[in-house]
Amino acid sequence: MAAVETQSPVDALQKSLGNALLTSASPAEDLAAATAVFNGFIPKRKPEEIVVATGVADVMAAVKYANAKGLKVSVKANGHHWQGSGLREGSLLINLEKLKGVRIDVEKKTASVQPGVTAIDLHKEVSAVGLYFPGGHCPTVGISGYTLNGGYGWNSGHVGSASDHLISIDVVLADGSFVRATDDNEYADLLWAARGAGQGFFGVVTCFEYRLDLLPRGITLMQSVFPLDSAADVIKFWNEKRAELPSHMEVVTIMATGPTGHRCTVFLGVSFADTEEQGRKDLAVLEDCPVQPRLVHDVHPSDVYEIWGILDKAFPKNWNMNVDVAVVPFEATTDMAASLAEHFKTSPSPLDHVLFAGIGPKAGSVKSAFSPEGNFEPAVYVGCYGIIEKIDVGKEQEVVDWTVKGQDLVWPHAVRGYVGEGRQETAKLRRCYTPEAWDRLEELREKYDPARLFLSWLAADPTFVQ
Ligand SMILES: Cc1cc2nc3c(=O)[nH]c(=O)nc-3n(C[C@H](O)[C@H](O)[C@H](O)COP(=O)(O)OP(=O)(O)OC[C@H]3O[C@@H](n4cnc5c(N)ncnc54)[C@H](O)[C@@H]3O)c2cc1C
Incomplete structure (x- = not known):
């Protein structure tokens, strides 16, 4: 009798x-x-093997394959994370970038979205049928890692974060099984974790189901430019006026270098109103800003593509970028703006900038692992962004040092970090979560991934080097 050839599980x-x-x-x-x-800044960390998934079956097989081969799993969707967190030394990398499906239910105002989709991909689809989803502040942000981080996008102060919009997720678990988590089924705790665990999530999400909002029809943009030394006065004015601003208005103040090489303070107001008339009325509050001289001032009807365009230029793909952010109370921002303006004068690259953006929980937000949801009062997201063209060899460390020194002025006032954008350091990672949320995430990791198949946050990875 001929011998029956058996295949090992790995071979199969x-x-x-x-x-x-x-x-x-x-x-x-x-x-x-x-x-x-x-x-x-491409990490030196190299995965051992890679599965470029074309569907859920590949993801399930990849997880089983990693188990059979004794490999740890890392995940990359659009690879937009500042420090390329999906790339881990010796891992099996599951690459999700080919999963780009979007299905919209116009009547229910929901969308099922695969993890390879970006903010601009999703906006194109939902806006075509008069709907809106608060993707990131730049068009290239990957929807997948962004949502797992919590995801704070344009108009999130009014409509809520990305994680607040999450209805369900499809997940491949550590044993390779496939489940759907909703708020009402046995996997509700998994959905809670997916709303903020970021790189610390213990599964592979293959589909996100979101509720959608109506597309605001009267988006209106105000752009004012002041000298750099006016930054503290502009921020003081914003503080004084913020109680008068409707929740559908977003205000951002940026210290940047203008086209002629002058360092300046850019004061942006965006109203996500439903009519242009309302938008102009909203912005009139900010137009009253008495700070002088005002070098540029303009208010006009806008759209998501235009406001994305402003920030997109600030982050050219494949330039070397080093970033750190922290969330601080409004009260701390005026003095901080004065010291950061001094610090900004020493920035080594023309694309470096310092950003102050309003961030706050929408009333009645879904409770989640993501820090802002119900965990602090409206506050300001302050970040130093060091950005340098790749050809500027030798200046990279200078840019990194400038970012870190700038954030040293910010962190002592921080009420929270943000896992999506902070520098990957253990102490800062812990401050992205309340102690209760942190403990719950660790309990759930033990429940869903007791053998620690999935590599967690970079800052918690012993092989990670800055
Ligand atoms: C220019 C720029 C602008 C940004 N603007 C914003 C902003 O406005 N608001 C904001 O909140 N954030 C913002 N971010 C941060 C953003 O949230 C992260 O970059 C996010 O990781 C992007 O998602 P991605 O899918 O491309 O991530 P990736 O780099 O592909 O993945 C990052 C990590 O997320 C995990 N992950 C991703 N997808 C999955 C999945 N399907 N299943 C399991 N784990 C997964 C993995 O651990 C992975 O290592 C910005 C980043 C940049 C570079």
Whole structure:
């Protein structure tokens, strides 16, 4: 009798993954494409193998394959994380960028979205049918990691964060099984964790179901420019007026370098009103700003693409970027603006900037692991962004040092960090969560991933080097 050839589980899974599996023997260009990230500071960390998934079945097989081979799993969707957190030394990387489906239910105002979709992809689809989702402040932000971080986008102060819009998630768990988590089923705790765990999530989300809002029809933009030394006065004025501003208005103050090389204070107000008339009325409160001289001033009807365009220029893909942010109370911002304006005068690169953006929980937000939801009063998100073109070799460390020194002026006042954008340091990571949320995340990790198959936050990864 002929011997029956048996296949090992690893061989069988390898076969089922087929061309989706990349190893060190795969063509260099395929490996480079599968590990590409947004930031030009490309991490040296190299995954052992990669699965470029084309569907849920690949993700399930990849997780089982990692278990069978004893590999840890890391995940990359759009690779937009500032420090390329999906790239981990020796891991099996599950790459989700090919999963780009969007299905909208216009009647229910919901969308089912796969993890390879970006903010601009989703906006294009939902706005075509008069709907809105608060994607990130830049069009290139990947919807997947963004939502897991909590996700604070344009008009989130009014409509809520991305995680606040989450109705359900489809997840591949650590044993390779596939579940759907909703607020009302046995996986409600998994959905809670997905609303803010960020890189610390213990599963692979293959679909996000969101509720959608109506597209605001009267988006109106105010752009004012003042000298850099006016930054503290502009922020003081914003503080004085904020009680008069409707929740559908977003205010951002940026210390930046203008086209002629002058450092300045840019004061942006965006009203997500339903009519232009209302938008102009909202912005009139900010137009009263008495700070002089006002170098540029303009108010006009706008749209999401235009406001994205302003910030998109500030973050050119593949430039070297170093970022740190913290959330501080409004009361701390005026003095902080004065010291950060002095610090900004020393910034080494023309694209460096300092950002102050209003952030706050929408009343009645869904409780989640994401820090702002019900965990602090409206506050200001302050970040130093060090950005330098790749050709400026040798200046990179200067840019990093400038960012870190700037945030040293901010962190002593912080009420919270933000896991989506902060520098990956253990102490800062802990401050992205309330102690209760942190403990609950760790309990759930033990429940859903007792063998720690999924690599967690970069700051908690012993192989991570800044
Ligand atoms: C220019 C710029 C602007 C930004 N603006 C904003 C903003 O306005 N608001 C805001 O909140 N954030 C913002 N961010 C941060 C943003 O939230 C993160 O960059 C986010 O990680 C992007 O998502 P991604 O899918 O591309 O992430 P990736 O880099 O692909 O993934 C990051 C990590 O998330 C986890 N992950 C991602 N997808 C999955 C999944 N499906 N299942 C399991 N784990 C997963 C993995 O651990 C992965 O390592 C910005 C970032 C940049 C660079």
